[in-house]
Amino acid sequence: MASIRQIEANRSNAKxxxxxxxxxxxxxxxxxxxxxxxxxxxxxxxxDNLAAAIALGLGHQVTPDxxxxxxxxxxxxxxxxxxxxxxxxxxVAGPLAAELKxxxxxxxxxxxxxxxxxRTLRSLSLKEG
Numbered sequence: 117m118a119s120i121r122q123i124e125a126n127r128s129n130a131k132x133x134x135x136x137x138x139x140x141x142x143x144x145x146x147x148x149x150x151x152x153x154x155x156x157x158x159x160x161x162x163x164d165n166l167a168a169a170i171a172l173g174l175g176h177q178v179t180p181d182x183x184x185x186x187x188x189x190x191x192x193x194x195x196x197x198x199x200x201x202x203x204x205x206x207x208v209a210g211p212l213a214a215e216l217k218x219x220x221x222x223x224x225x226x227x228x229x230x231x232x233x234x235r236t237l238r239s240l241s242l243k244e245g
């Protein structure tokens with residue numbers, strides 16, 4: 117458990133850590149998630165086609181929402197893994213520390229996609245039984 121002194125220090129630090137204050141800083145930070153393209157949903161036609169194929173392959177037990185969630189998670193995993201391959205190739209020619217930091221940041225997106233896939237598959241298996 118944190119001491120009173122640690123709690124006060126945390127509160128003091130939190131008051132100073134409130135993010136960007138200027139309009140330029142806010143505009144820059146709002147684009148952070150778009151830098152690598154992983155948060156974009158991609159081509160809606162590709163997602164729709166994959167969701168339709170998943171629904172067709174799994175049969176009547178899958179809802180359109182579940183098929184779409186599974187398609188989105190699968191495509192996110194493909195984008196993540198493709199980007200990882202590019203980063204690993206860049207490690208051969210580029211600065212090591214910067215690429216390693218980017219690779220570590222990539223894990224968060226992959227974990228999110230894997231969790232979404234796992235939740236969707238679990239919900240499908242619950243509906244079957």
